[in-house]
Amino acid sequence: MSPRLRWRKLVSGFMLTMTGVCALVAVSVLFLILGYLVYNGGRSINWNFFTKLPTPVGETGGGMANAIVGSAKLLLLASLLGVPIGFLGAIYLAEFSGSKVAFVVRYAADLLNGVPSIVIGIFAYSLVVLPFKHFSTLAGGFALGLMMIPVTLRSTEQFLLAVPRALREAAMALGASKWKTIATVIVPAAYRGILTAVLLAFARVAGETAPLLFTAMGNRYWSPGWKQPTASLPVMIFTYAVSPYEDWHRQAWAAGLVLLGLVLVINIVARAVLARGIAVPRA
Amino acid sequence: MAATTTVPSAGPVAGSRSFLRRLREGDEIARLITFLFAASVVLVTLLLIFELWQGSALARHKFGLQFFFTRVWDPIAEQFGALPFIYGTVITATVALVIAVPLGIGAAIFLAELAPARLSDTLEFFIDLLAAVPSVIYGLLGFLAVVPLMRDYVQPGLKNTLGFLPLFTGPAYGVGFLTAGIILAIMVIPYIISVSREVLMSVPRDQREAALGLGSTRWESTWKVVVPFARTGIMGSIFLALARALGETMAVTMVIGNAPTISASLFSPGDSIASVIANQFTEATGDLYLQALVELGLVLFLLTFLLNGFARLLIVITAQRGGETAHP
Numbered sequence: 001m002s003p004r005l006r007w008r009k010l011v012s013g014f015m016l017t018m019t020g021v022c023a024l025v026a027v028s029v030l031f032l033i034l035g036y037l038v039y040n041g042g043r044s045i046n047w048n049f050f051t052k053l054p055t056p057v058g059e060t061g062g063g064m065a066n067a068i069v070g071s072a073k074l075l076l077l078a079s080l081l082g083v084p085i086g087f088l089g090a091i092y093l094a095e096f097s098g099s100k101v102a103f104v105v106r107y108a109a110d111l112l113n114g115v116p117s118i119v120i121g122i123f124a125y126s127l128v129v130l131p132f133k134h135f136s137t138l139a140g141g142f143a144l145g146l147m148m149i150p151v152t153l154r155s156t157e158q159f160l161l162a163v164p165r166a167l168r169e170a171a172m173a174l175g176a177s178k179w180k181t182i183a184t185v186i187v188p189a190a191y192r193g194i195l196t197a198v199l200l201a202f203a204r205v206a207g208e209t210a211p212l213l214f215t216a217m218g219n220r221y222w223s224p225g226w227k228q229p230t231a232s233l234p235v236m237i238f239t240y241a242v243s244p245y246e247d248w249h250r251q252a253w254a255a256g257l258v259l260l261g262l263v264l265v266i267n268i269v270a271r272a273v274l275a276r277g278i279a280v281p282r283a
Numbered sequence: 284m285a286a287t288t289t290v291p292s293a294g295p296v297a298g299s300r301s302f303l304r305r306l307r308e309g310d311e312i313a314r315l316i317t318f319l320f321a322a323s324v325v326l327v328t329l330l331l332i333f334e335l336w337q338g339s340a341l342a343r344h345k346f347g348l349q350f351f352f353t354r355v356w357d358p359i360a361e362q363f364g365a366l367p368f369i370y371g372t373v374i375t376a377t378v379a380l381v382i383a384v385p386l387g388i389g390a391a392i393f394l395a396e397l398a399p400a401r402l403s404d405t406l407e408f409f410i411d412l413l414a415a416v417p418s419v420i421y422g423l424l425g426f427l428a429v430v431p432l433m434r435d436y437v438q439p440g441l442k443n444t445l446g447f448l449p450l451f452t453g454p455a456y457g458v459g460f461l462t463a464g465i466i467l468a469i470m471v472i473p474y475i476i477s478v479s480r481e482v483l484m485s486v487p488r489d490q491r492e493a494a495l496g497l498g499s500t501r502w503e504s505t506w507k508v509v510v511p512f513a514r515t516g517i518m519g520s521i522f523l524a525l526a527r528a529l530g531e532t533m534a535v536t537m538v539i540g541n542a543p544t545i546s547a548s549l550f551s552p553g554d555s556i557a558s559v560i561a562n563q564f565t566e567a568t569g570d571l572y573l574q575a576l577v578e579l580g581l582v583l584f585l586l587t588f589l590l591n592g593f594a595r596l597l598i599v600i601t602a603q604r605g606g607e608t609a610h611p
Contacts, residue, residue: 012502016397022389023398026472027406030413036424085320092317105321108328114591115331115584116530117418118557122564122580123331126338149324179313207417210532210557214564234419234533241423242537249427256423260416267415271408 034260041257044250049258054220054231060247064255066222070137070230071206073223074216077141078205082148083198089149090156095182106154113150120146121211129215135229140216144205151201159193160186192273199270203263209234233259332584339578341571350578356543356559358567363575365582367543371460371553375535376528378464378549379471384521386468387475388510391517394476395483396505407480414473422537425466430457430538433465438550453548458540461549466534471524478523482516482601483509516601522594526587532557556583 001009048063055062089109093102124143129135163186171181187194216230218239223230233255240252342350346363353364390410394403434457441451486509494504510517540552541562554562556579567573 008500008503012500015502015506016393019389019393019397022386023393023406023476025386026390026413026476027409029469029472030409030416033413033416033420033424036428037420085323088317088320089324092314092321096314096317097321101321105324108325110591110595111588112324112328112331114526114587116532116557116587118530118532118560119331119335119580119584122338122560122577123334125564126334126577127330146327149327153324178310180309182313203415207419209417209419210561213561217565234417237419237423238533238537241426252423252427256420260420263415263417264412267412271411 034264037253037257037260040253041255044254045257046254049251049254053222054236057245062251064231064233064236064251066219067231067233067236067255068258070216070219070223071232071234073137073226073230074140074144074212074232075202075206077138077226078144078148079198079202081142081145082152082201082205086149086152086201087156087194087198089153090160091182091187093153093157094160095178095186106157109150109153112146113154116210117147117208118210118213121214124211124215132227134227135215135217136227137216137223137230138226140212140230140232143211143215144208147205147208147211148201151204152197155197155200156190156194159190159197162193163189196270196273199266199273203266203270206266207234207259207263209238213238335577335581335584339574339581342574342578345571346575350575351582354545358563358569358572361569361571363571365556365579367545368554368556368559368579369582370545371539372529372555372557374460374549374553375463375467375539375555376525378461379467379528380521380525382465382468383472383475383524387472387520387524388479388517390472391476391479391483392505392510394480396501396509403480407477410473410476414477418470418531418533419537421466421470421534425462425534425538429466430462433457433462442550449547450549453546453550455550456540456552458538459550459552460539463535463539463553463555464549466538467528467531470531470534471527474524474527475520478520478598479513479517482513482520482598485516485602486512512604513601515597515604519594519597519601522590522597526590526594529590530557530583530587532561536561556580 048061050063050068051065052061052063053066054064089105093105097105120143124139124146128139128142132139167185167189168181171185172178176184212232212235216232216235218235219229219231237252237255237259240248240255243249342363346353350363350365351369352366353362354366355362355364356367357363394406398406434455438451438455438457438461442455445451490508490512491504494508495501499507535555536558539555539558541554541558542552543554543559544551546553560576560579560583564573564576567576
């Protein structure tokens with residue numbers, strides 16, 4: 001082997017090893033984050049965290065029961081807005097629309113998908129908060145719902161289009177109308193994919209903080225109604241983490257662990273829902 | 284393709300006319316309802332642009348283009364200039380890309396070219412999970428774990444070794460451009476890896492085989508043939524990551540230090556467009572203050588809009604090139 005060839009092989013081996021190191025570093029970040037949160041959050045989490053209200057500033061103890069309920073309410077509202085629009089819009093795109101309309105809708109959805117979450121917050125503020133003159137759960141749910149639409153829409157559409165043509169034709173050959181074909185053949189055939197799409201969209205907005213800052217705001221007590229501001233887990237993590245109090249930091253770690261656990265579990269479930277071997281289309 | 288399969292009515296095979304009509308009416312209703320939902324997506328997007336434009340009218344008229352070149356951000360004197368925030372956004376995004384691009388592309392090469400399919404898919408699964416970690420979690424870790432680490436070890440270390448560069452001077456606060464850039468890098472790496480991996484995998488097999496057949500080593504075939512072939516798509520993934528980095532809010536807000544400064548030092552606390560909106564929006568008193576913040580939102584929207592569009596174009600171009608060569 002000539003020295004030149006030996007050198008080239010050496011370079012090749014070295015650079016290929018380095019790419020492996022890069023991959024290792026990237027993946028280990030996930031486990032670092034997970035480990036750190038489990039360690040810090042695990043020490044801090046207790047029953048009070050789930051059942052008690054936050055204590056007044058300066059007192060230790062208390063929990064985030066109101067934020068957990070608040071997050072649940074916000075996510076319910078978001079799903080009520082985002083899932084129907086995403087799902088039915090996708091049916092229109094995949095089954096009814098001509099190519100020009102479809103292009104416009106897809107373009108709008110992709111544009112919406114790329115909008116920074118803080119800008120969505122500004123939009124929800126000027127559309128819902130300003131007219132009602134009140135920070136509210138509704139406004140927060142609206143902001144999160146908006147963010148669910150493009151993810152649900154685009155992935156659902158892909159899964160609907162992936163249903164084999166033969167199935168459609170078979171249904172129609174039996175005399176089924178178009179909507180009956182959609183409702184009884186196409187959607188059931190694609191339901192795993194659609195469920196995955198909805199779950200991923202849900203997981204994405206579950207951790208969103210920026211759009212809630214000036215829509216749902218925050219609340220140290222139970223939120224009295226849909227038109228009142230509410231606490232939410234992500235916003236609590238933010239305010240508690242940047243506060244100067246040791247005990248609040250402890251609770252921020254606990255909340256972080258709960259939130260990250262929720263998001264990761266939904267993500268894993270969503271991928272498990274899909275049959276093996278089918279790729280999840282990226283949002 | 285399936286989008287254009289309009290059924291030529293239910294067909295004249297059987298049944299009475301009224302029955303057929305009812306069927307067709309059912310279809311028409313379903314079509315109308317789903318159309319309304321699809322149209323609402325377009326409507327909401329247009330409304331978003333309109334609201335941002337309308338909501339910043341006062342500030343746009345008062346400051347004009349000067350808005351982008353003014354250093355002063357003084358809510359009390361009602362003087363608003365976006366320059367410090369634009370600077371902070373650009374600097375943090377640059378730091379993020381300097382770290383994330385080599386790491387991300389390296390990892391993508393490993394996943395696409397070297398790793399066996401099973402390992403590659405497993406790692407990609409973890410990378411997807413990493414992309415799903417919420418921004419505020421990065422902020423929490425960044426603020427409570429990374430900031431002290433930067434203050435006590437990394438920044439003094441950099442000052443001692445590279446302190447002759449203006450980049451690494453000044454007091455070590457822990458928070459600042461450098462910390463924000465590092466956190467951002469971690470956040471955008473998954474996007475670079477996922478997209479680049481896919482683009483690299485779409486490079487036709489004959490390209491690799493030809494290079495190897497001519498006697499190149501594995502690395503030479505990867506670096507001199509496969510990567511250049513996928514270059515446009517990899518650029519696309521970088522622009523996608525850049526768009527994410529510019530719009531990222533929570534993590535940056537928590538570690539950037541929140542001060543409208545322009546400083547050559549990466550140790551200096553600063554502010555990005557997104558972080559100033561997050562911090563000051565609820566406190567904004569007076570129409571002009573609020574509208575100046577909305578105008579910042581408009582700037583951010585336009586920036587990410589352009590970058591996203593450009594990125595998607597690049598990725599589509601590469602995918603098509605790969606397809607063409609594979610099936611001549």
